[in-house]
Amino acid sequence: xxxxxxxxxxxxxxxxxxxxxxxxxxxxxxxxxxxxxxxxxxxxxxxxx
Numbered sequence: 001x002x003x004x005x006x007x008x009x010x011x012x013x014x015x016x017x018x019x020x021x022x023x024x025x026x027x028x029x030x031x032x033x034x035x036x037x038x039x040x041x042x043x044x045x046x047x048x049x
Contacts, residue, residue: 022046 023046 022043025043
């Protein structure tokens with residue numbers, strides 16, 4: 001396997017994991033009662049209904 005392919009595959013995996021974490025955080029609330037940071041519009045669009 002070439003180094004270029006390994007870099008490309010790892011970048012795809014990182015993008016996939018970050019997208020999953022973004023969707024997961026859009027569907028959940030903050031664990032602290034008084035602190036819920038503002039959510040970007042792009043993240044609000046990922047929220048499941």
